[in-house]
Amino acid sequence: MPQVRIIAKNFMDMVASLPAMKLDNLYSNAFICEAILRSLPPLAKKYVLQMLCIDGPISAKSMQEWVLADGASKHKVAVDRLLQLRIFTETVDRKRETSYRLNPVFQSNLQKLLVSGEVLPGEPLPSSITARLPSLEELDVFAIEQWECFMLQLINSSQAERPSNISSSTMKVFQRGLLTQRDKEAPRLTESGFQFLDRGVDPADLISFLLELSFHVTGEAYNISSLTDIQRETIKDLADLGLVKLQQGRKESWFIPSKLATNLSMSLTDSSSRKQGFVVVETNFRMYAYSTSKLHCEILRLFSRIEYQLPNLIVAAITKESLYNAFENGITAEQIISFLQQNAHPRVAERIPSVPENVTDQMRLWEADLNRVEMIPAHCYDEFPSREVFEGACEFAREGNGFLWEDSKKMRLIVKAEIHKNMREYLSRSK
Amino acid sequence: MASAPSKLYADDVSLLMVLLDTNPLFWSTSSLPFSNFLSHVLSFLNSILLLNQLNQVAVIATGYNSCDYIFDSSVSTSRGLENGRMPALCSNLLQKLEEFVVRDEQLCKEGSENGLASSLLSGYVAIMNAIFSAQRSMVPIDSCYLGSNNSAFLQQASYITGGVYLKPQQPDGLFQYLSTVFATDLHSRTFLQLPKSVGVDFRASKEDSRKDGRPLESRRKDSRKNDPNIQLASSV
Numbered sequence: 001m002p003q004v005r006i007i008a009k010n011f012m013d014m015v016a017s018l019p020a021m022k023l024d025n026l027y028s029n030a031f032i033c034e035a036i037l038r039s040l041p042p043l044a045k046k047y048v049l050q051m052l053c054i055d056g057p058i059s060a061k062s063m064q065e066w067v068l069a070d071g072a073s074k075h076k077v078a079v080d081r082l083l084q085l086r087i088f089t090e091t092v093d094r095k096r097e098t099s100y101r102l103n104p105v106f107q108s109n110l111q112k113l114l115v116s117g118e119v120l121p122g123e124p125l126p127s128s129i130t131a132r133l134p135s136l137e138e139l140d141v142f143a144i145e146q147w148e149c150f151m152l153q154l155i156n157s158s159q160a161e162r163p164s165n166i167s168s169s170t171m172k173v174f175q176r177g178l179l180t181q182r183d184k185e186a187p188r189l190t191e192s193g194f195q196f197l198d199r200g201v202d203p204a205d206l207i208s209f210l211l212e213l214s215f216h217v218t219g220e221a222y223n224i225s226s227l228t229d230i231q232r233e234t235i236k237d238l239a240d241l242g243l244v245k246l247q248q249g250r251k252e253s254w255f256i257p258s259k260l261a262t263n264l265s266m267s268l269t270d271s272s273s274r275k276q277g278f279v280v281v282e283t284n285f286r287m288y289a290y291s292t293s294k295l296h297c298e299i300l301r302l303f304s305r306i307e308y309q310l311p312n313l314i315v316a317a318i319t320k321e322s323l324y325n326a327f328e329n330g331i332t333a334e335q336i337i338s339f340l341q342q343n344a345h346p347r348v349a350e351r352i353p354s355v356p357e358n359v360t361d362q363m364r365l366w367e368a369d370l371n372r373v374e375m376i377p378a379h380c381y382d383e384f385p386s387r388e389v390f391e392g393a394c395e396f397a398r399e400g401n402g403f404l405w406e407d408s409k410k411m412r413l414i415v416k417a418e419i420h421k422n423m424r425e426y427l428s429r430s431k
Numbered sequence: 432m433a434s435a436p437s438k439l440y441a442d443d444v445s446l447l448m449v450l451l452d453t454n455p456l457f458w459s460t461s462s463l464p465f466s467n468f469l470s471h472v473l474s475f476l477n478s479i480l481l482l483n484q485l486n487q488v489a490v491i492a493t494g495y496n497s498c499d500y501i502f503d504s505s506v507s508t509s510r511g512l513e514n515g516r517m518p519a520l521c522s523n524l525l526q527k528l529e530e531f532v533v534r535d536e537q538l539c540k541e542g543s544e545n546g547l548a549s550s551l552l553s554g555y556v557a558i559m560n561a562i563f564s565a566q567r568s569m570v571p572i573d574s575c576y577l578g579s580n581n582s583a584f585l586q587q588a589s590y591i592t593g594g595v596y597l598k599p600q601q602p603d604g605l606f607q608y609l610s611t612v613f614a615t616d617l618h619s620r621t622f623l624q625l626p627k628s629v630g631v632d633f634r635a636s637k638e639d640s641r642k643d644g645r646p647l648e649s650r651r652k653d654s655r656k657n658d659p660n661i662q663l664a665s666s667v
Contacts, residue, residue: 034481037481037482038481038482038483038484042442042443042616042618042619043619043622043623045443045482045483046614046615046616046619046623049478049482049610049614050607050610050611052478052610053606053607053610065624066623066624067622067623067624068622068623068624070622071621071622071623074622075622110481113477113481114474114477114478114481115474115477116477117477117480117520117521
């Protein structure tokens with residue numbers, strides 16, 4: 001069985017965590033096959049390509065021979081991922097030999113792609129209709145502006161320069177989902193972010209639409225009338241997020257995908273997607289952030305006290321109070337530390353550690369202070385009729401993994417609330 | 432000479448340069464028709480572009496007398512179907528290839544009086560230059576060789592640069608060879624079992640090595656750096 005658990009870190013991971021039935025349906029769309037293939041680990045891609053023209057199953061043993069000895073762990077990760085995505089199907093024959101074969105729908109779609117090359121999902125509108133389109137730079141600026149405006153509104157709605165059209169109810173869905181991880185937000189949709197799009201519409205439809213969108217060319221205009229009703233509804237929300245820009249001509253209206261949309265299906269390694277950092281943390285808990293972005297300022301405000309705001313510099317202090325504020329909002333010390341490390345200014349990013357140890361340690365200690373008491377809902381039993389019944393009950397609780405505490409003299413027992421029901425049944429049986 | 436140490440690659444993005452030998456002397460005697468060969472190669476190019484959004488492919492045709500770019504994925508932006516049926520990559524490449532072959536043939540007629548000896552010698556120097564600079568910049572040269580004998584030149588080139596030299600036993604299944612061996616990105620090469628050289632002929636090349644069929648030579652490298660070898664390679 002597959003061993004890797006997929007944690008939705010980006011859009012493709014989220015797609016991968018869909019239930020099997022949905023995945024099988026998705027593979028009927030060639031764009032999704034392509035996007036999924038590109039999201040795979042390098043070795044897994046290689047296997048798919050290698051097996052693309054092979055119709056029969058291949059035994060696990062012979063696949064093992066494809067890799068060198070020190071690649072065994074990578075091999076396992078690749079095969080597990082392929083199984084999890086149902087690109088590989090596993091069969092075990094009578095001699096207990098495992099063999100794999102490619103998902104036939106996936107396989108035939110990719111074969112077609114190999115012969116025909118990449119096909120674009122739609123024809124861009126000719127420039128005679130669209131007149132002047134925004135340049136790529138303008139589009140980038142637009143996308144980032146939209147995204148930052150939206151993020152600002154999420155974090156602190158009073159700071160947003162202009163209210164976006166996103167209704168307050170969808171905003172709430174977003175806030176609920178993102179609250180715990182919002183300080184790590186990079187401009188990309190997360191699983192929780194995705195839920196907001198998911199209003200009575202089949203997620204599979206949306207995923208295929210988003211993936212199709214990612215194969216459009218950045219900066220080209222595409223006619224909106226080519227979309228289905230659901231897609232037309234969705235694309236307005238996507239425009240608010242900066243994934244597309246909507247424009248209206250005399251007769252037609254069209255959408256222009258931005259980089260945010262076309263990067264959706266891209267899964268890059270961390271190093272290539274990392275942006276330039278801007279934060280310097282000193283050992284005296286002072287923090288200097290070289291940034292003009294309001295969003296950055298608001299993010300820092302989540303866990304620190306802003307002291308000065310200069311045109312290109314934000315000076316802040318990390319204090320116990322400011323951190324408690326963050327912890328209350330559900331942000332963990334680990335998240336803050338990793339945010340500081342990932343966004344370390346190039347001057348300090350080279351150093352190890354990039355954030356002073358006394359600061360990170362203190363942050364962890366303050367967090368640990370809050371977690372001295374752990375609360376577990378529980379039930380207490382006493383007045384057992386006999387010692388046998390009491391001991392039987394203790395044993396039962398231990399087996400059910402719900403045992404918390406016992407006092408054998410007074411014959412009292414405390415168990416976790418989740419096994420209370422089973423416990424009652426057990427006790428009534430033993431009477 | 433020891434083979435080049437391999438660079439460490441963090442991701443699987445690659446730039447693939449394909450050198451196609453279009454020498455009519457070889458293809459007129461080959462068991463695999465040139466058209467079949469081309470369709471294998473086209474699928475191979477498509478598969479490289481399919482694997483990663485950032486992958487790039489350039490194809491250079493080397494003829495009897497000259498060589499030229501016939502495809503560059505970073506230039507041809509119009510992807511998708513053209514003229515209704517033929518995919519853009521195919522039609523672009525085939526058109527350029529045809530133009531190239533015609534030009535090469537004409538050059539051949541013009542150049543026949545001058546004699547080939549001098550060009551052969553300068554060709555040899557250029558090839559060795561290309562190989563050594565590929566070694567220096569750690570760009571592996573892979574060779575897929577369809578001729579009857581082994582090519583000492585390409586064996587050495589692949590060995591020195593840490594690439595793969597392969598002579599497919601069944602040319603009809605060329606795509607399988609290409610996708611299994613040559614489509615491997617440099618990142619995965621560190622832990623994949625690839626064909627090893629069985630014995631490289633280290634003798635100095637004889638002059639007639641140029642007449643051997645040298646259908647496909649591919650080199651891949653980290654796409655983020657400029658390739659200093661392209662210029663040299665094109666004077667092969």
